[in-house]
Amino acid sequence: MQIHLLNPNTCQAMTLQMAEAAKAVALPSTVILPREPEHGPLSIECARDEVIASAALLDEIQKAETLAVDAHIIACFGDPGLDAAREIASVPVIGIAEAAFHLATLVSYRFAVVTTMKRTIATAEHLLGRYGFEQQCSGIYASDLAVLDLEQLSGEHYELLLSDCRRALAEGAEAIVLGCAGMAYLAGELSGTLGVPVIDGVCAAVKLAESLSQLGLSIAKSGQYGAPYPKLFKGRYQHWSQR
Ligand code: 5HY
Numbered sequence: 334m335q336i337h338l339l340n341p342n343t344c345q346a347m348t349l350q351m352a353e354a355a356k357a358v359a360l361p362s363t364v365i366l367p368r369e370p371e372h373g374p375l376s377i378e379c380a381r382d383e384v385i386a387s388a389a390l391l392d393e394i395q396k397a398e399t400l401a402v403d404a405h406i407i408a409c410f411g412d413p414g415l416d417a418a419r420e421i422a423s424v425p426v427i428g429i430a431e432a433a434f435h436l437a438t439l440v441s442y443r444f445a446v447v448t449t450m451k452r453t454i455a456t457a458e459h460l461l462g463r464y465g466f467e468q469q470c471s472g473i474y475a476s477d478l479a480v481l482d483l484e485q486l487s488g489e490h491y492e493l494l495l496s497d498c499r500r501a502l503a504e505g506a507e508a509i510v511l512g513c514a515g516m517a518y519l520a521g522e523l524s525g526t527l528g529v530p531v532i533d534g535v536c537a538a539v540k541l542a543e544s545l546s547q548l549g550l551s552i553a554k555s556g557q558y559g560a561p562y563p564k565l566f567k568g569r570y571q572h573w574s575q576r
Contacts, residue, residue, distance in 0.1 A: 334362065334546045336539060337397035337405040340369040340514060341386040341413050342376050346484050347515050351408055351535045354517035358536045360543055366402060368393055376480035377409050378450045387414035388570070394418045394426070404542035406432075408514040408535050410448065411456045419558040425545050426552070429534025430457070433510045434466045436537045440530045441508035443471040445501035447494065448512025449483070451475040457512055471505040473512070474498075483515035494519070498527055508532060 338355055340348040352367035359365055370389035374382040391414060394405055398421070405426040407415055412428025419426045437444035446457050454473045461467045476493040486494075494516075498509050508530040511520060517535040524531035545551070552558055563575035 334403040334543065335364045335366055335400065336542050337394075337400070337402040338365050338367045338408055338535070338539075339390060339393050339397070339405060340367070341373070341390045341393075341407060341409045342382075342480070343369050343371070343373050344375050344481060344484070345369060347376075347481075350484065351514050351517045354520075354533065355406075355535055355539045359539050363539070363543060365539070366397065366400070368397065377411060377413065378480055379452055383411050383413045383456075387417065390414045391417055391421060392572075394422055398423060403546050406535070406538040406542060408538070410512045410514060410534060411453065412460060416558075419552060420561050422552060422558075423554070424551055425542060427538040427541055428460075429514055429538050430460045430510075430512075431464050432538035432541050433532045433534035434461070434464055434470075435541070437508050437510050437530070437532045438466065438469050440532075441469075441506075443469060443506055444508040444510050444532070445471050445498075445504070445506030446473040446510045446512045447497045447501060448473065448475045449478045449480050449515075451477050453512070472501055474501050475512075480513055480515055483513060483519075486519070491519075495523070495526065498523060498531075502527065502529060510534070 348369045355365045373386045373389040407428045412430045415428045457473045474497040511533045517533045520531045520533035566573045
């Protein structure tokens with residue numbers, strides 16, 4: 334199968350880093366197609382970044398659809414543009430937050446989210462409610478690390494992350510969900526150090542995409558995720574016009 338691994342920010346280094354993590358867990362028969370948009374924020378850390386990135390993300394989904402991919406992964410913890418992507422896609426679209434939450438509930442009674450900037454806590458809270466995992470999440474912890482700091486994590490920043498994980502565990506969590514696609518490469522090391530399940534959404538999404546494919550399950554297009562009605566667009570979005 335072919336999986337479109339879409340990093341919605343425009344940091345190519347981050348795309349390559351998450352692609353490495355994805356390829357390490359993918360089946361030998363799975364081809365990972367890592368992409369990021371040409372236009373948009375280098376990192377997504379607030380609502381403005383997310384809205385701008387979501388418009389560019391949809392163009393990438395549309396392009397990957399012409400490559401007949403078997404699934405799309407939106408590799409940003411805010412799951413930006415997920416519902417819109419599902420409307421225009423003909424195959425499953427998996428957000429890494431939703432994927433990580435699902436796996437965390439399979440291996441723990443309570444999990445915590447450890448993320449980057451404090452201002453992205455609200456996004457994680459919204460997603461927990463949207464997906465129905467509020468009861469299973471014991472807390473959301475942010476060390477105010479910038480997303481791009483994750484590319485070459487300093488010892489000091491790694492210790493910050495580790496201390497957030499330790500605080501989460503001391504406060505009742507039994508597993509950790511990593512709240513950024515840029516943390517994908519840290520899951521194994523953190524799990525080994527902490528002795529608890531640490532779930533990265535990128536790898537979780539890869540395995541869920543493969544499972545859906547092997548079960549012959551694809552996206553339901555008869556209702557909410559049906560194709561958008563034909564519409565005219567003006568200006569920079571004219572290419573979306575359909576009559
Ligand atoms: C992400 N931002 O996974 C999110 C993380 C965050 O550019 N990639 C980003 O903190 O929301």
